[in-house]
Amino acid sequence: MADLLQRNLLFVTGKGGVGKTSIAAALALLASQHGRRVLLCEVDAKGATAQVLETGPTTFDEREVSPGLWAMSMDTEASLKEYLRLQLRLPLLSRIGPLARTFDFVANAAPGVREILVVGKLCWEVRKGEYDLVVVDAPASGHVVGQLAAPQAITELVKVGPVRDQTGWMLDILGDPARTGVVIVSTPEEMPVNETLQLATRLEKETVVDLAAVVVNRVLPELFSRSEEQVFRRLRRPATTAALSEAAGGPVDLVLDGAELAVRLRRTRADHLDELREGLRGTELLYVPELFQRTYGLRATRQLASALQDELGL
Amino acid sequence: MACGPPASSPPPSRTSWGSDVATAERSASLDQLLASKEIVICCGSGGVGKTTVAAALATMAAVHLGGKVLVITVDPARRLANALGLEEFGNVETQVPCERFTAAGAGTRGELWAAMLDTKQSWDDLVRAHAPDPTTRDAILANPLYANITGRFVQSHDYIAMERLYEIHQSGRYDLIVVDTPPTRNALDFLEAPERMADFFSSRLLRWLTAPARSRLVTMASRPFYTIADRILGSQFLEDIAEFFLLFQTMYRGFVERSTAVTRTLTDKRTTFVVVSTLEPAPVREAEFFVDALGQRKCHLGAIVVNKVLPDWFTTPGASTAASRLVDDAAHVAATLPKNVGSRDQVARVLQEVGESFLNFRLVAKREAEQRTELAARADALAAVPYADHDITDLPGLLELGSHLWREP
Numbered sequence: 048m049a050d051l052l053q054r055n056l057l058f059v060t061g062k063g064g065v066g067k068t069s070i071a072a073a074l075a076l077l078a079s080q081h082g083r084r085v086l087l088c089e090v091d092a093k094g095a096t097a098q099v100l101e102t103g104p105t106t107f108d109e110r111e112v113s114p115g116l117w118a119m120s121m122d123t124e125a126s127l128k129e130y131l132r133l134q135l136r137l138p139l140l141s142r143i144g145p146l147a148r149t150f151d152f153v154a155n156a157a158p159g160v161r162e163i164l165v166v167g168k169l170c171w172e173v174r175k176g177e178y179d180l181v182v183v184d185a186p187a188s189g190h191v192v193g194q195l196a197a198p199q200a201i202t203e204l205v206k207v208g209p210v211r212d213q214t215g216w217m218l219d220i221l222g223d224p225a226r227t228g229v230v231i232v233s234t235p236e237e238m239p240v241n242e243t244l245q246l247a248t249r250l251e252k253e254t255v256v257d258l259a260a261v262v263v264n265r266v267l268p269e270l271f272s273r274s275e276e277q278v279f280r281r282l283r284r285p286a287t288t289a290a291l292s293e294a295a296g297g298p299v300d301l302v303l304d305g306a307e308l309a310v311r312l313r314r315t316r317a318d319h320l321d322e323l324r325e326g327l328r329g330t331e332l333l334y335v336p337e338l339f340q341r342t343y344g345l346r347a348t349r350q351l352a353s354a355l356q357d358e359l360g361l
Numbered sequence: 362m363a364c365g366p367p368a369s370s371p372p373p374s375r376t377s378w379g380s381d382v383a384t385a386e387r388s389a390s391l392d393q394l395l396a397s398k399e400i401v402i403c404c405g406s407g408g409v410g411k412t413t414v415a416a417a418l419a420t421m422a423a424v425h426l427g428g429k430v431l432v433i434t435v436d437p438a439r440r441l442a443n444a445l446g447l448e449e450f451g452n453v454e455t456q457v458p459c460e461r462f463t464a465a466g467a468g469t470r471g472e473l474w475a476a477m478l479d480t481k482q483s484w485d486d487l488v489r490a491h492a493p494d495p496t497t498r499d500a501i502l503a504n505p506l507y508a509n510i511t512g513r514f515v516q517s518h519d520y521i522a523m524e525r526l527y528e529i530h531q532s533g534r535y536d537l538i539v540v541d542t543p544p545t546r547n548a549l550d551f552l553e554a555p556e557r558m559a560d561f562f563s564s565r566l567l568r569w570l571t572a573p574a575r576s577r578l579v580t581m582a583s584r585p586f587y588t589i590a591d592r593i594l595g596s597q598f599l600e601d602i603a604e605f606f607l608l609f610q611t612m613y614r615g616f617v618e619r620s621t622a623v624t625r626t627l628t629d630k631r632t633t634f635v636v637v638s639t640l641e642p643a644p645v646r647e648a649e650f651f652v653d654a655l656g657q658r659k660c661h662l663g664a665i666v667v668n669k670v671l672p673d674w675f676t677t678p679g680a681s682t683a684a685s686r687l688v689d690d691a692a693h694v695a696a697t698l699p700k701n702v703g704s705r706d707q708v709a710r711v712l713q714e715v716g717e718s719f720l721n722f723r724l725v726a727k728r729e730a731e732q733r734t735e736l737a738a739r740a741d742a743l744a745a746v747p748y749a750d751h752d753i754t755d756l757p758g759l760l761e762l763g764s765h766l767w768r769e770p
Contacts, residue, residue, distance in 0.1 A: 063407015064644060095643065187407055237752040238408070270714045278703035278711045287702060294697040295690075297683025301674050305684075305719040308672075315751060339721040341728060343642050
């Protein structure tokens with residue numbers, strides 16, 4: 048599984064609220080700690096990457112935020128300018144400003160234009176080879192398929208012309224499982240699990256991109272073994288609980304209620320995990336424990352990176 | 362037709378820790394709010410339980426306030442959809458059968474209806490309504506770009522959700538409509554969608570794009586935009602785009618008027634917004650951002666609903682002292698217990714686990730309490746729904762969730 052980080056392009060996605068941005072940042076951080084040159088790109092420019100890495104605002108021009116780790120945020124207009132300059136060698140730089148604005152407008156309506164500018168830029172970074180790994184904090188599950196399928200959509204719609212020619216090499220990169228993969232982040236809860244399974248199916252049907260791994264985030268710890276659970280049951284007898292409260296100097300019944308809740312949550316989550324495993328045979332699952340963090344800054348991201356490191360056997 | 366006698370009281374709270382979540386901080390309440398509005402729009406970031414909250418609000422309104430209530434959901438979990446009687450995907454409005462209320466032990470004053478949003482079908486309906494003639498209509502529906510734009514691309518969801526809301530509201534078929542908003546990249550997209558659509562259709566760009574097709578005197582090549590666009594996209598594609606927009610422009614007037622009306626509805630007195638969030642830092646940030654944005658647009662913020670809240674007894678001071686003792690002093694505490702509980706070592710280990718687990722959850726509960734205080738300051742009404750260890754899949758579940766949103770039966 049260490050070969051996950053040996054790929055060149057990873058799209059990290061998942062249902063909203065599962066910790067997609069934190070996991071993307073943790074994977075990027077981990078790869079950079081293992082000597083790879085990594086570019087982390089946030090596609091929805093909400094500034095979440097800046098928060099989990101504590102870097103300050105990121106821009107379209109990447110910046111080294113820690114040794115071996117560069118961060119950037121996507122900007123379709125900037126991407127268009129770069130594209131025109133590099134790919135088409137258009138000598139019209141001075142006129143590109145208003146053009147880009149116009150183009151942005153068309154991109155709102157014309158299919159795939161915005162998407163191709165995003166995917167195109169990411170593939171271009173891979174093609175250039177300046178980085179060993181590009182980690183994409185991609186849009187949530189509902190939107191990522193449209194983005195990854197954009198090169199094909201363009202191929203179907205645009206019959207000739209330079210854009211059509213451009214999609215060829217993008218599809219080569221996207222379709223090569225040794226280089227490119229999707230990482231779906233999920234939690235062991237009903238909706239995230241369902242969405243993960245649906246997304247896995249859609250990725251296979253509608254895109255050329257390989258599902259590299261599923262990260263199951265916020266897995267609760269197993270508190271007790273079977274025999275310890277019996278001890279726990281006996282602790283819940285009113286007389287025992289009363290004795291405990293006496294000895295511990297406070298309402299132990301609440302503490303036991305808390306453990307009960309933790310055990311119950313763990314159980315229901317275990318069922319959802321089984322469903323996920325069942326539905327994803329052949330896909331590697333990486334488990335990240337619930338970390339009970341205070342905040343979601345760099346410290347928490349480092350903890351996630353170290354949990355992932357253990358899971359990947361690095 | 363209303364079904365059954367009115368409910369006399371809300372169903373009892375079944376979650377063991379549910380009733381412990383304090384709800385006292387509301388000054389206004391959701392039951393008042395829902396009694397005074399015609400449209401309730403639930404919004405918030407992904408994964409916070411928007412759909413379930415929307416369904417629960419509609420259910421409570423039907424049961425306790427009466428009237429004809431419709432909930433429009435965007436992408437419900439299959440089992441929740443089944444709970445609402447939505448067996449198949451489509452724009453059809455379906456009434457939740459009376460028997461389900463009776464079976465759930467709740468009579469209902471009113472009627473609960475549910476519908477899902479089918480983007481493609483909604484767009485087709487819109488085109489049918491606004492196309493000037495059957496030929497144009499068919500040409501639009503057959504255009505390859507049309508299928509792509511309406512089916513594949515996200516912003517069209519935002520627009521069509523608001524458009525459909527407007528249409529149903531205009532029809533006057535319902536007393537109250539509760540809408541679950543689509544999962545947007547940016548929580549504001551759907552608010553701005555009608556305006557953007559209007560902008561787009563009134564734009565010079567559109568006229569520009571469609572000019573060559575209208576007038577052969579102006580060749581595409583004579584305009585710099587086309588020179589460049591042609592090199593980028595290829596002329597066939599450009600012609601497809603031009604044709605598409607030319608066709609769409611025939612619907613210009615209807616569309617712009619409509620978009621303006623939809624925008625008006627969003628700021629109307631009869632419309633309110635309910636921001637749904639969990640108490641995780643990221644959704645809270647987004648909720649705050651959303652509250653600000655609603656204010657800027659003069660939209661009415663009715664309430665904030667915080668979902669999946671840990672019970673507040675985690676923060677009881679004495680309990681955390683006891684938990685710390687269990688962790689630090691497990692062996693001694695274990696020694697005070699009768700032998701039949703288990704071996705000393707095993708009991709000590711269990712006590713330590715129990716204490717640590719409690720302290721972990723306590724940290725999260727405290728963090729949540731802080732976030733909740735911050736959110737409560739931003740809205741007239743705040744309701745808290747406790748964390749449930751099961752997903753809501755039926756009407757009793759929705760009523761149970763709803764009981765946390767309601768102040769009075």
